[in-house]
Amino acid sequence: MKVFPLNYSKMLKNKITISEADIRYSNWIATLIDLLKPTNLYLYGGRGTSKSTDILAKRTIDIVYDMPRASFAFVSDTYVNLMTNIIPAIIMGWEGRMGFIENYHFVVDKEPPAHWDKPYIKTFTYNHTISTFNGCKFFLTSLDRPSANAGISVVHHFGDESKYLQEEKLNKLFPTLRGDSNMYGHSHYFMGQTFCSDMPDPSVGESDWMLRMEKKMDKEQIMRMLQAAIIMNEINLELYFAEKNGDDFKKVESLKKTKARWMVRLSRIRQDSTFFYIVSSFANADILTLKYFQNLLATLDFEEFKSAVLSIRKTLEKGARFYGALTEKHFYRDGYNYDYYDNFGIRSNMVQTSLGLRHINHDQMLEAGFDAGNMMSLVIGQEQGNIYRVLKGIYTLTPEWLRELADKFSTFFEPHKKKILHLYHDRATNAYNKTGRDFATQLKHDIEFDKTGKRTGWLVQLMSQGQGNISHADEFNLMNVMMQAKEKRLPTLLIDMFECRELKNQLEITPVTKSLKNQIQKVKKGDKLAPSRLPLESTNFTDAFKYLMCRSKWLAIAKQKQALTFSSSFQVLT
Numbered sequence: 013m014k015v016f017p018l019n020y021s022k023m024l025k026n027k028i029t030i031s032e033a034d035i036r037y038s039n040w041i042a043t044l045i046d047l048l049k050p051t052n053l054y055l056y057g058g059r060g061t062s063k064s065t066d067i068l069a070k071r072t073i074d075i076v077y078d079m080p081r082a083s084f085a086f087v088s089d090t091y092v093n094l095m096t097n098i099i100p101a102i103i104m105g106w107e108g109r110m111g112f113i114e115n116y117h118f119v120v121d122k123e124p125p126a127h128w129d130k131p132y133i134k135t136f137t138y139n140h141t142i143s144t145f146n147g148c149k150f151f152l153t154s155l156d157r158p159s160a161n162a163g164i165s166v167v168h169h170f171g172d173e174s175k176y177l178q179e180e181k182l183n184k185l186f187p188t189l190r191g192d193s194n195m196y197g198h199s200h201y202f203m204g205q206t207f208c209s210d211m212p213d214p215s216v217g218e219s220d221w222m223l224r225m226e227k228k229m230d231k232e233q234i235m236r237m238l239q240a241a242i243i244m245n246e247i248n249l250e251l252y253f254a255e256k257n258g259d260d261f262k263k264v265e266s267l268k269k270t271k272a273r274w275m276v277r278l279s280r281i282r283q284d285s286t287f288f289y290i291v292s293s294f295a296n297a298d299i300l301t302l303k304y305f306q307n308l309l310a311t312l313d314f315e316e317f318k319s320a321v322l323s324i325r326k327t328l329e330k331g332a333r334f335y336g337a338l339t340e341k342h343f344y345r346d347g348y349n350y351d352y353y354d355n356f357g358i359r360s361n362m363v364q365t366s367l368g369l370r371h372i373n374h375d376q377m378l379e380a381g382f383d384a385g386n387m388m389s390l391v392i393g394q395e396q397g398n399i400y401r402v403l404k405g406i407y408t409l410t411p412e413w414l415r416e417l418a419d420k421f422s423t424f425f426e427p428h429k430k431k432i433l434h435l436y437h438d439r440a441t442n443a444y445n446k447t448g449r450d451f452a453t454q455l456k457h458d459i460e461f462d463k464t465g466k467r468t469g470w471l472v473q474l475m476s477q478g479q480g481n482i483s484h485a486d487e488f489n490l491m492n493v494m495m496q497a498k499e500k501r502l503p504t505l506l507i508d509m510f511e512c513r514e515l516k517n518q519l520e521i522t523p524v525t526k527s528l529k530n531q532i533q534k535v536k537k538g539d540k541l542a543p544s545r546l547p548l549e550s551t552n553f554t555d556a557f558k559y560l561m562c563r564s565k566w567l568a569i570a571k572q573k574q575a576l577t578f579s580s581s582f583q584v585l586t
Contacts, residue, residue: 039296041289042066047241048234049074050287051204054174054225056211058293058323059308060300062105063208064098064172069105072150073112075168075201081132081147082196085164085188087171087207089178090510091154092348095140096362098172099152103358118144121357132195133165140358152358153188155181156345156510167191169205175212179221200282211290211323216517216548220325226288233285240278247271293321316545334488334524334534334554337495343509343516347371347403366425369511371401377432378403378425381560384438384451385539386410387546388417389556391515392425400503402560405512405553409543414451418458422468431470433459436559438476452476475563482562485532488524490562490570501569505561515553522551 038046045053045067053071057063075084086102088094103120106112114120123138129147142150153161155177166188171177189203196202212218251267253259293300293308308321318324349370356362366372376394383389390406404424408417425431437452456472494502509516523535538550546552 038066039299041291041295042070044238045287046070046074047245048237048285048287049200049241049282050234050237050285051200051202051282052225052228052286053204053206053208054222054286054288055208056222056290056323057208057295058210058291058321060293060304061291061296063210064101065105066109068170068172068206068208069102069110069112071206072102072170073106073110075199076144076146076148078199078201079148079167079196081129082168082191083131083133083135083149083151083164083166084168084170085151085153085161085166087169087177087182087185088152088154088173089176090156090348091152091160091350092353092362092364092368092510093173093176094152094154095353095356095358096364099142099358101172116145118142120359132192139354142358153185155185156348157350158184160350161185161188164188165190167196167202169207171205171207172209174207174209174222175218175220177207177221178219182221198279200279200285211319211325213319213548215521217520222288223325225286228286229288230285233281234287237278237281237285240274240281244271244274244278247274290323292323311544312542316542332524333520334522335491335495335519336524337492338519339495342495342505343507344371345509347508347511364424365427366404367427369403369508371396371506371508372403372428374427374429377430377434378428379434379436379560380421381556381558382435382437382452382455383552383556383559385552386543387550387552388412388414389552390417390421391512391553391556391560392421393560395503398503400505400561402505402507402512402515402557404508405515407514407547407553409546414455415458415463418455419463421459422462422470431468433470433472434475435472436475436563438555438559476559479564482558482567484534486567486571487534487558487562488532490567493570493573494561494566499569499573502566514547515557517548518551518553519557521549522554 039061041055041057041061045055055063055067057067061067072084075082086094086099088098103114106118107114112118119125120142121139124143124145128143128145131143131147131149135141135149140152151164151166153164158181167190169185169189189205191202193202207222209222212220214220247267247270251264251271254264254267293305297305305321309317312320347370349368352367353362366374373394373396376396379393379395381389381391381393386409388408391402392404392406393400393402406417406420406424408414408420435452435456452474456474459470459472460468462468493499494505497504507516522538525533525535534551534554536551539546539552541549
């Protein structure tokens with residue numbers, strides 16, 4: 013345990029220069045966690061608190077040294093998110109901050125050198141795993157791929173971005189947390205968990221399950237741990253100087269015995285401990301600087317600043333949902349084709365394309381709904397018999413524009429075989445009222461031709477030219493009839509919850525109201541938010557979704573049904 017922030021007066025007294033000491037910056041919350049070393053850690057931290065590259069990276073290394081030859085698991089909502097975001101950030105922290113170097117301390121996606129220690133539990137595959145020099149092994153697990161988690165046995169769970177982990181799915185993963193107490197029971201990390209996140213926003217579908225972990229924290233135990241850790245830290249510091257200055261042998265041995273006694277005490281008091289904490293981004297203010305916070309305050313809405321930076325929990329406003337019949341059954345979680353993604357290693361530059369979609373027919377044309385504005389939104393779907401699948405959401409924010417939106421579409425769907433796209437759009441996109449530009453035709457051109465003027469192979473047909481206005485009442489009626497699945501002539505709606513995350517959030521929070529003329533209205537006040545908030549909190553994606561779904565034949569079927577009254581469909585958003 014070498015935590016001690018060096019006391020400069022002692023350094024001068026003992027003639028230790030800064031150049032001779034191993035000094036690393038650590039913000040106060042990272043130092044506190046490093047002192048406590050609890051069995052379970054649940055941390056909400058604001059932006060820039062180095063949760064992945066510092067706190068998680070340091071804690072994983074501590075646990076590797078404390079339980080050699082053990083197996084661990086990194087947990088995420090999807091395997092793709094784990095591979096593309098979480099693991100690269102942790103490895104960056106290992107190598108950039110902790111001096112834990114690939115091919116010296118650990119290897120990725122391959123069998124470790126023969127002279128390294130072997131895992132306690134024999135394993136025979138190394139794809140998508142991390143192995144360490146002392147025999148530890150990290151498995152990658154995700155909630156969208158439960159079959160890959162079957163049969164594994166680990167002694168500690170690690171997770172980042174925990175707001176995306178749905179509690180009911182996470183509970184099914186917890187049985188993998190087991191192990192040999194005879195082998196690892198000495199460690200207070202045994203059977204523990206480490207989860208970090210920024211503050212969730214339940215109004216956009218994020219999970220706040222970690223907030224309930226606060227009840228598991230024994231504050232008196234945490235205080236005793238901190239007191240003992242500080243004493244232990246002082247002993248370490250004194251022993252460091254004694255050995256450095258060549259002090260009397262008896263003094264050094266006495267300090268070592270004192271250290272051994274306190275190590276036992278500290279280890280005992282740490283057993284089965286839980287530390288829950290909420291910290292703002294100001295914990296890392298020395299590194300982030302005042303300018304960082306000034307920029308965020310200038311660019312973020314204050315409500316978002318309170319949540320993302322100050323870690324103040326948002327309260328979920330209650331109101332009527334425009335998509336009142338929308339439930340979890342309309343979203344599918346098995347949308348990734350892992351036969352495709354398994355071809356990439358952790359260190360590979362993973363390319364996300366339509367080959368990674370499980371439920372797409374590459375020999376069938378695609379359809380898309382398009383909404384223009386400060387946020388350009390594209391919702392791509394495909395009619396598959398009696399099922400309509402919404403496969404992908406793509407967007408750009410200014411200064412990105414139509415060219416970038418088209419490039420994102422063409423890149424992702426490049427492997428698609430039948431390159432025909434039916435594009436549904438607002439009639440206003442043919443003469444955008446602010447600029448007079450024909451956005452629908454421009455997007456059609458940019459999809460059909462790349463930026464050099466070369467044909468991409470795509471043929472785009474504009475489907476909404478000459479179409480009348482789609483009223484809020486018409487959309488409201490169709491969505492309720494379709495989502496309630498009581499009309500067999502309408503397809504069953506299924507939406508990819510991960511590739512359409514932004515659409516899902518917007519559908520879940522879009523309110524409904526009545527106009528002065530007693531007409532149903534979609535509340536669109538979120539469209540005036542700061543650009544960074546538009547993807548999750550505006551209604552832009554719901555408008556693209558409207559143009560995709562509200563086609564003449566389906567609107568006509570819905571109108572034949574008895575229109576749902578506003579009062580019967582009025583649901584409270586909870």
